[in-house]
Amino acid sequence: MSTHQPVAGAGERRRLCDFIREQRELILAEWERAVRLIPYTRQLSHFRLLNHLPPLLDRMADLVEGVHTGAQGSLEEWPEIHALQRLDVGFDLEQVTHEYSLLRSSVLRLYGQYVGHQGERDVETLLREVERLNQTFDEAVAIAVARYSRARERTLVALERISEAALGSEDLDTFLERLLRVVLETTEAVDTVTLLLLEGDVLRARASVGLEQEVAAGFGLRVGEGLAGKVAAERRPLEVRSAATDPLVKSQVLRQRGTRALYGVPLIAGEEVIGVAQMGSITAFEFSNEDKLLFRAMVSRASALLVQTRLATREREAQETMRTHEELLRLVIEQSGDAIIVTDEQGVLRVFNAEAERQHGVTRQQVAAPEWTATYGLLNQEGQPLALEETALYRALQGETVTGARWKVRRPDGSELILNGTASPVLRSDGTSAGAVLSARDETERLGHEAEQSETLALLDSLLSTAPIGLAFVDRELRYVRVNRMLADINGRPVEKTLGRTVREVLPQYAELLEPLLRQVFEMGEPLRDRELAHPVAADGEKIHHYLLSFYPVRDTRDVVRWVGTVVVDITERQRTEEELRRTAEFRERFLGIVSHDLRNPLNAILLSANALMCSEDLSPRHLKPVRRIISSAERMARMIGELLDFTRGRLGGGIPVSPQHLNLRHLVRHAMDELDAGHPGRELRLEAAGNFEGDWDPDRLSQVIGNLGKNALDYSPEGTPVRLLLRDEDESVVLEVNNAGPPIPAELLPAIFEPFRRLARDSPHPASGLGLGLYIVAQIVQGHGGTISVRSNAEEGTTFTVRLPRTRGGPSPAP
Known part of the structure; x- marks a missing residue:
């Protein structure tokens, strides 16, 4: 028995329709307490449990009122909404009808309590009202059952078709196209379906039926922007009635098509939003509840299948990447400039690349033959045969890492090579031995070059000591490897305190200038010439000297830049001479400009006077020729002055x-x-x-x-x-x-x-x-x-x- 009793008013009994309207909150509270005792309703929030029932009770009250007014009506769409919402959260048909049964019981129980307090005498009208209420509930149950059954059947068919579309679709894009076509063919009044997948914080159109140009154009929205972005941000479905004019819609293609209804649903995998699905219509302003429910169900299933397809695609790509890496590793080993030799844990050769065959002069099969090891084989640095336990590969098989090992190999043609290499054990994940790997390089030619270089360096040192200019060589670490006394004096450091030190250590005040230039020569392999530098020289009383610096790459026999040579020439006297010449030339040109300008005033006076004489009627014929000569000479002087002024402007005026x-x-x-x-x-x-x-x-x-x-x-x-x-x-x-x-x-x-x-x-x-x-x-x-x-x-x-x-x-x- 409920503890909440409706308050009876004085006078006549309230009609059942009025009672439902006035006591709607009490009825719903009574119903919620009853329905919450059922386990499957506990998963629903208060809002989702009750959000559509107030208007349903109001409509029922209107229908019961027809007993008094004679009006007829129906429940229209309210039971349909209830059934579809319950289907959306996974209720079965029995659970839906049970809710209606409890609601009817709540109404009749509370009204019965009210009528008992009033002492009702008009039993006939009361029974007719109850009868109409029962008819209304029966109609609601019938509508709900029919809509639930039809919607469930459509949903099951659609989900089955989606699952079929996923079968055999290893490619993600192929799966998406099939999926969207199923959605388009299953839902009513829908002419476009688009899938936007989340890439970082941008929703990018990945597949579409009806809006393919959006995919081709790479249409995208940030999360929170536009309808799709808002759906992703709020993690709930949203709908607009006129997409062509709604400011929330950012797609120009949708606007140009005149799209009306547009409905977006988030794709959620676990707790993560992975995208948004949108369906649109150019004929309907609003989708039916059944279509929206069906679309949400299909999107939910598609989300799971999309995650599976993505995982399958990533696994396939990982396998392809692994095969690619294996092939690259094989190519690297085969084309390596070093000999690569790999054995298993038993010491059996598994890898013997082309460089190893060249160094040993035999193939992998031949190197394992006893006659090769007896007649040729491996030698120590003194030329004596190496015992098996002395070889680097054998020591690596015993678990030792060998670095910097050097030995000789005598080949079948009688030649000997000097090899230098590293051997390491190969271990499994459990720490047990899986074999050993040896990497060896032929040093025969290098050692020969080193001997030649020793002689060359001796000659170079002799040249450096006698050169009248500053000379130095630095290695890739920008350390001085050679420097002559002339440059040491310029730097203010003895030769012995310069060799082996970096440029920054020797000349810290010029490191920011010199280091980038030296590195540029190492990287580009091209010389840099004529870089000027002012530097005080201690031997000259800290007087500022001017130097011209040039940098040249020094290559080895393999055309690799090994050193950078620096040439330093003292140009202090040359600069002083050039500065004096420049000042002299500038003075001369300024003097010419001033003279040319100041000469114009008296020259203009001469021309004006001579022209006045020419126009004079008193000029005698014997004076005409001298005046003409004056005018001609003055004009020639004017041209010369004009040229001098133009010359001055050109030289000094820019x-x-x-x-x-x-x-x-x-x-x-x-x-x-x-x-x-x-x-x-x-x-x-x-x-x-x-x-x-x-x-x-x-x-x-x-x-x-x-x-x-x-x-x-x-x-x-x-x-x-x-x-x-x-x-x-x-x-x-x-x-x-x-x-x-x-x-x-x-x-x-x-x-x-x-x-x-x-x-x-x-x-x-x-x-x-x-x-x-x-x-x-x-x-x-x-x-x-x-x-x-x-x-x-x-x-x-x-x-x-x-x-x-x-x-x-x-x-x-x-x-x-």
Whole structure:
């Protein structure tokens, strides 16, 4: 008998429907106490036990109320939800119906207690209400049984198909594709199924039916991101009703398909989330409870099968890796430069590789023959036969590890080799002997080389002691193995306190600089030259000396870098001389700049005055010629000063400045040709041009280039020959060529033709009156535009200067 009695109100009896609504919490508490006595319900939480029953009781109350109102209805989906949820947690049909029986008992018991306190007189209505309640419970049981049976049958069929899909699927990807097709064919209203597996903290699309492009694109989400990430993070199923518009959905493919319902379920193996399975539909906004239950059951089974398939795949890969390692080991042993000999615990040869056969001059079968060991065999270092118990392999079989053993072998052809090797016992996991292994190297050639090297080193020491520069050699540990007295004096350490010590120990203040350079030569095998270093010398009163360091690889006969040689040359005096020359040149060029600039003011006054005289009406004819001579000389001086200023800018100002603007180079060349024609009447100037010649250049500076090259071509060619100017369109650049048929420039002058203060030739028909800066300034202007200039000259085609200009300046200027 329950201790919780419903409180009866005064007046009429509460109807059964009202009683169920008002006392719903009491009914559920009564039912929970009764159902918790059944062992199989104890695994359910309070929420999972009761979460769907409140609305079910409300619906039952509505149906019982039909006794009074005459309304008809049904339970709709509530028994279905209850049955599917209980199936999901593993209840059988008897347990589901038992729960309904207990719920009915709880309602009737509590209502009976209430009616007994009220002293009910309208028995007929009461019985009709109870009858309707019983009918409602019978309907609920029938719906639950039908839905449970159908869902269980679908689930069993689906799980069987999933198990069949796993059979014979050794490859993980093949299994996943079969699995997803089973899911797609089994669940209703589903048109896409996708499996995302966890890789670190990212869910990566691994297989899909309907969304294959996501797998191809490597679609992935971090745990906690998007619907799948949230399913993995919260470890529970989640559903959205409109995936195409829901911000939780991150897949653009799902959005483009117009997906509506999207349901995600975590794949859990033990306590670990290994992935997420998603099913989607473009027709339904919500999946049925039966489809979701079925999908969860299939995903649960798939999780276990997926783990099994993964384990099988890893085991197969491990076996393949082991076979690969065995094959690699066999290849390493067979191709090793050392002799590898292995015996079993009985001393029987099991491995005798190609190098062992070469060293001994026999095969594995022959080396075991008695006649070989009697006639040839193994010798000690004095050439006497080795007893069996003295051999390194025999000692290893007795459990001894032998290192640095040296012996000889006499081969059938009579030759003898000196071998050096190591022998070790091979033990099983229980510590018992499984045999022995011997590794031996032929040292005959090496020992011969060492003898030769001893003689070479003696000669080297003699050379080092007499060299007038600092010389040293370091090994791979950067220890000094040879050093001459000159370098020892520079370092401030005697030779005997340098040999055997590292660079860091001898020169700690320069270790960070020198060590990377030495290691680079060891690794790359290429020399490093002309690295400057300033270093105080104690013998010179700690005066700073400047040195030029070079590092060279020293190779042995096998072309392996064994040492690095260091050459140290004292360049203190040379640097002092170069610095004086630099200061002198800088002073000269600054002086030229200042003089050129200051000369312009009086020169401009001379030109203005002379031009004023030329325009004067009072100028007599006998004074006209001297004035013209003044103007001509002043203009020539102005050009020379301009060249000096340009030279100064080029040398000291970082290059001749240019001010680009958009122009047509063909028009500029034509204008320059008109000016040249006016100064050289009677000479023929030809222009060839076809294409687009627009770009961004400085018109004044390019006029200077064209005028200088054109004037040189006219000055250094015979009167009756033409001067050709050619323009070429080369897409991103424009090429200008200036050609004349004069005598070729001497070949020895061509390399320095663009240097300042140079003249093209001494036998020009028009002797030059400039400073020899024209071509230098031309080259500087071209370089300022990011272009290049070159020259070719021979007797057949004359002399041609070629200027290549980019249409727009970009990047550093190349050197002319």
